[in-house]
Amino acid sequence: MIQKILIANRGEIALRIVRACREMGIKTLAVYSEADVQSLHVQLADEAICIGGPRSSDSYLRADRIISAAEIADVDAIHPGYGFLSENAKFAEQCESCNIKFIGPKSKSIKMMGDKAVAKETVRKAHVITVPGSDGPVESETEAVKVARSIGYPVIIKAVAGGGGRGMRIAHNDVSFAKEFHVARNEAEKAFGDGRVYIEKYIERPRHIEFQILADSHGKVIHLGERDCSVQRRHQKLIEESPSPFLTPDLRKKMGKAAIRAAEAAGYENAGTIEFLVDAKGNFYFIEMNTRIQVEHPVTEEVTGIDLIKQQIHIANGEKLEFDQSDIKFEKHAIECRINAEDPARNFAPSPGTIGLYYPPGGIGVRVDSHIYSGYVIPPYYDSMIGKLICFGATRKEALERAYRALSEYLVRGIKTTIPLHKAIMADPLFIEGKATTAYMEDFLTRTTPELFS
Ligand code: ADP
Numbered sequence: 001m002i003q004k005i006l007i008a009n010r011g012e013i014a015l016r017i018v019r020a021c022r023e024m025g026i027k028t029l030a031v032y033s034e035a036d037v038q039s040l041h042v043q044l045a046d047e048a049i050c051i052g053g054p055r056s057s058d059s060y061l062r063a064d065r066i067i068s069a070a071e072i073a074d075v076d077a078i079h080p081g082y083g084f085l086s087e088n089a090k091f092a093e094q095c096e097s098c099n100i101k102f103i104g105p106k107s108k109s110i111k112m113m114g115d116k117a118v119a120k121e122t123v124r125k126a127h128v129i130t131v132p133g134s135d136g137p138v139e140s141e142t143e144a145v146k147v148a149r150s151i152g153y154p155v156i157i158k159a160v161a162g163g164g165g166r167g168m169r170i171a172h173n174d175v176s177f178a179k180e181f182h183v184a185r186n187e188a189e190k191a192f193g194d195g196r197v198y199i200e201k202y203i204e205r206p207r208h209i210e211f212q213i214l215a216d217s218h219g220k221v222i223h224l225g226e227r228d229c230s231v232q233r234r235h236q237k238l239i240e241e242s243p244s245p246f247l248t249p250d251l252r253k254k255m256g257k258a259a260i261r262a263a264e265a266a267g268y269e270n271a272g273t274i275e276f277l278v279d280a281k282g283n284f285y286f287i288e289m290n291t292r293i294q295v296e297h298p299v300t301e302e303v304t305g306i307d308l309i310k311q312q313i314h315i316a317n318g319e320k321l322e323f324d325q326s327d328i329k330f331e332k333h334a335i336e337c338r339i340n341a342e343d344p345a346r347n348f349a350p351s352p353g354t355i356g357l358y359y360p361p362g363g364i365g366v367r368v369d370s371h372i373y374s375g376y377v378i379p380p381y382y383d384s385m386i387g388k389l390i391c392f393g394a395t396r397k398e399a400l401e402r403a404y405r406a407l408s409e410y411l412v413r414g415i416k417t418t419i420p421l422h423k424a425i426m427a428d429p430l431f432i433e434g435k436a437t438t439a440y441m442e443d444f445l446t447r448t449t450p451e452l453f454s
Pocket of ligand 1: 131165204235277287438
C-alpha cells in the first residue's frame with residue numbers, strides 16, 4: 001500500500017495532490033525549483049526537496065533528479081500531475097524499473113496514446129470513429145498534398161507529438177497547404193523534437209467534448225460523463241463545464257460507450273480522458289487521449305461527487321473500483337474558469353509579478369483551486385495559470401449565475417488576470433444559451449472591446 005508520494009509538479013495541481021494525500025493519511029514529498037521556494041505546495045507538503053534551477057529543464061523535467069529525490073526520501077509512488085513528465089513514457093518506465101509506482105497508466109499505454117497517429121489507429125480498431133485524415137504521419141509534400149486533396153479542404157496539419165494546442169496549422173487550398181506544411185513540421189521539430197505531422201479534415205465550428213475515464217487494474221472501465229471544453233483561445237481551453245449543454249442523453253450514451261472502447265483498446269489503467277470533436281449534426285470524432293489527470297478534472301468531481309485524485313491513488317494501489325457505471329449519477333452542473341496571470345486587454349500578454357491584496361470568492365457552490373496568496377510572487381518561468389474557479393449548482397443557469405457572482409467577488413491585485421474576461425463571458429447571451437463552439441472565443445473577442453477586460 002502506498003504510504004508516501006512524491007509530487008512531481010508545482011502550482012495548484014501539486015497542492016490538490018497534497019490535499020488528497022492528507023485526507024488519506026499518506027505522506028507527501030514536494031520537489032521544487034529554486035523559483036518555487038515560497039510556493040504553497042512546498043509549505044504544505046510533509047517534506048520538500050529542491051531539485052534545481054528555475055527553468056523546467058533544470059528541475060521539473062529532470063527525471064534523474066526526481067528519481068534520486070524519491071530514493072533519498074524513500075517514497076512508494078510518484079504522482080506526475082499534468083504537463084511536465086506526466087505523459088512521458090520513458091519517465092513512467094524509469095519509475096517502474098526503480099520499483100516506484102507511477103500514479104498513472106503503464107508506460108506502454110502512454111507510448112501508444114502519446115503518438116497521436118498510433119492512438120487514432122488503435123481506437124479505429126475498436127470501432128471508434130476518428131476525424132478523416134492521413135493514415136499515420138505524412139513524409140513528403142507531394143504525398144501530403146495528395147492526402148489533403150482527397151480529404152477535401154480545409155484541412156488541419158497536426159504534430160504527431162503535439163500537445164497544449166501547439167503545432168497545428170490550418171490550410172484552405174493547395175497554395176496555403178504547401179506553406180503551412182513546412183511551418184508545421186519546423187514548429188513540431190522545435191517544440192517537441194519530433195517533426196512528424198499528420199493531416200486531418202478541419203471540422204468547422206465543432207464542440208470539444210471529452211469523457212473522463214477510470215480504469216482499474218482488474219479490467220473494469222467506467223466513464224464519469226463529459227466535459228464541454230469548447231471555449232478555447234488558440235486551441236487552449238479557458239472554460240470547461242459538465243454536462244455539455246449540447247449533448248442529448250442518447251448521444252451521451254453513445255459517446256460514453258465509444259470512450260470506454262477507446263480506453264479498453266489502449267489497455268488503459270488509471271484516470272484518463274478521451275477527447276472528441278462533435279459537429280453541428282452530432283457526429284463525433286475521436287481526436288486524442290490524455291493519459292493523465294487533467295486541469296479541468298474538478299468539474300467532473302463536483303458533478304459526480306467522486307474525488308479523482310483519490311481514485312488515481314486507489315487504482316495505483318491495485319484496488320478495485322468500488323462502483324459500476326450504473327452507480328454514477330450526474331446530478332449537478334459545474335463550470336470551471338481558468339484564472340491566468342495574463343492581460344486579456346493586451347492580447348493576453350503574460351503578467352507575472354507580486355500578488356497584492358488577494359481575496360478568493362466563497363459561499364455556496366464555489367470552489368477555488370489555487371496556490372497563490374497575498375505577497376506571492378508569480379515566477380515568470382512557468383504556465384500562466386494561477387488558479388481555477390469552479391462553480392456548481394442544481395442547473396446550468398444556477399452554476400453560471402454563481403460563477404458570475406463569484407467572479408465579481410474575486411480580488412487579485414497587483415497583476416492582470418483573466419477574471420474580467422470570464423465575467424464578460426458569463427454575461428454573454430450566446431454563451432448563456434449554450435451555443436459556444438471552438439470558434440466562440442475568436443468571435444467574442446472581435447465583437448467586444450478589450451478595455452472591458454482591464
Ligand atoms: P492538443 O493535444 O495540442 O491539445 P488536440 O488534438 O487535443 O491538441 O486539439 C486541440 C484543439 O484543436 C481542439 O479542441 C480543437 O479546438 C482543435 N482541433 C484539433 N483537431 C481539429 C480538427 N480536425 N478540426 C477542427 N479543430 C480541431
